[in-house]
Amino acid sequence: MLNNKWIAPxxxxxxLYITGRKKNGYHLLQTLYQFLNYGDILTINSNFNGRIQLIHNYNFISDEKNLIIRAAHLLKNFVMQxxxxxxxxxxxxxISLKKVIPIxxxxxxxxxxxxxxxIALNKQWKLNLNLNILANIGLKLGADVPFFIxxxxxxxxxxxxxxxxxxPKEKWYIITVPPINISTADIFNDPNLKRNSPRLSLLxxxxxxxxxxxxxxxxxxxxIVDKHISWLLKHIPSSRLTGTGSCILSEFDTEDDARKILSLFPNWMYGFIAKSTNISPLHKKFLIDY
Incomplete structure (x- = not known):
């Protein structure tokens, strides 16, 4: 029997540098992605009654826009065609979701x-699609979906x-979570966003x-984000925004070092500790390499 619990790290x-903008509005980036040993848990039970439904979706987004539902239908439609x-x-x-990654x-x-x-439904439905095909399907849902695949x-x-x-070197991180949700679209649409970083070599x-x-x-x-970053920079100079949302990363060589700083957090700040990993925890668990 297939495992029905799947991590979404x-x-x-x-x-993250923005080097330009395409005519269709998409931004050109140079960024370095790394996984965390931390993530949501999806419980997925396949069936053969034709229905795809998300249980306990926390009402944070409609089914029409929910990427979980859209991904399942996109995969099914691909196979049907x-x-x-x-x-x-x-x-x-x-599908049910235990949500821990901040929205x-x-x-x-x-x-x-x-x-x-x-990945899970490809396994459970026994479709045998390779990662290249799944990545191409995922790209229709978002530019960074292929990275996770x-x-x-x-x-x-x-x-x-x-x-x-x-x-890159795997390190320990405090991920500080200000009490605010930030839309990627809002940031990318800001007229004052820097969009002219030089495109440089990886080296x-x-x-x-x-x-x-x-x-x-x-x-x-x-x-509120500025307040959090200002506090963090006094204690961890490496602190900086991650992605296009509200969370801030602060890096450490050891878990103990991270815990010492986390213990100093004032009561208006919240964060969690996680280690980075160069292989997705999902791929590690299910030995995905195809």
């Missing part, structure tokens, strides 16, 4: 959920979909101090 952006037989119309699944935090929760659904830390360019596997980027081009705009627009 969080990611961090060790750096490919096979053109009536049996594939009977593919279904009941709007920049940790990739929605994209990771979508990727995990594609491929399961390796990566340097990303383009809109975030051109991936080069790379294995140059790796020896430069890591930064996030979205941080200045987020700090200006959201006082």
């Amino acid at each position: 969080a990611k961090i952006n060790l750096f 490919k096979n053109k037989n009536t049996l594939t119309s009977l593919l279904g699944a009941n 709007g935090g920049g940790l990739g929760g929605g994209s990771s959920n979508a990727a995990t659904v594609l 491929r399961g390796k830390s990566a340097f990303a360019e383009g809109i975030g979909d051109c991936l080069l596997p790379i294995f 140059k980027l790796l020896v430069m101090p890591f930064k996030n081009d979205c941080e200045l705009i987020v700090r200006k627009r959201f006082v």
Whole structure:
């Protein structure tokens, strides 16, 4: 019997530079993705009654926009068009979500959920699609979904979909979570967002101090995030925004070092400790490499 519990790991952006903008509005990026040993848990039970439903969706987003539901339907429709037989119309699944990745935090929760659904249902429905096909399907849901499907830390360019596997040092992190959800679209649509960082080689980027081009705009627009970052910088100079949301990463060489700083957090701050990993916890658990 197939395991029905699947992890959807969080990611961090060790750096994020915006090098331009395409005519269709998509931004051109250079970023370094790494996974965290921390994530949502999806319980997925496939069925053959044709229905796909999400149970306990916390009412944070409608089914029409929910990436979990959209991913399942996209995969089913792909198979139906490919096979053109009536049996594939009977593919279904009941999915429930235990949500721990902060919404709007920049940790990739929605994209990771979508990727995990594609991988899990590919297994449970016995479709035998390879990662390249799943990544192409996932790209229709979001530019960073292919990263979660491929399961390796990566340097990303383009809109975030051109991936080069790379294995930076695995470290311990405090992920600080300000009490605010930030929309990626709001940040990318801000007229004052920096969009002209020079496109540099990976070798140059790796020896430069890591930064996030979205941080200045987020700090200006959201006082609570600025307050959190200001406190963190006094204690951990490496602290910086991760992704395009509200969460802040602070890196440490050991778990003990991270715990010492976390114990100093004032009562208006919340954070959690996680270790980064260059192989997705989902891929590690299910030995996904196909």
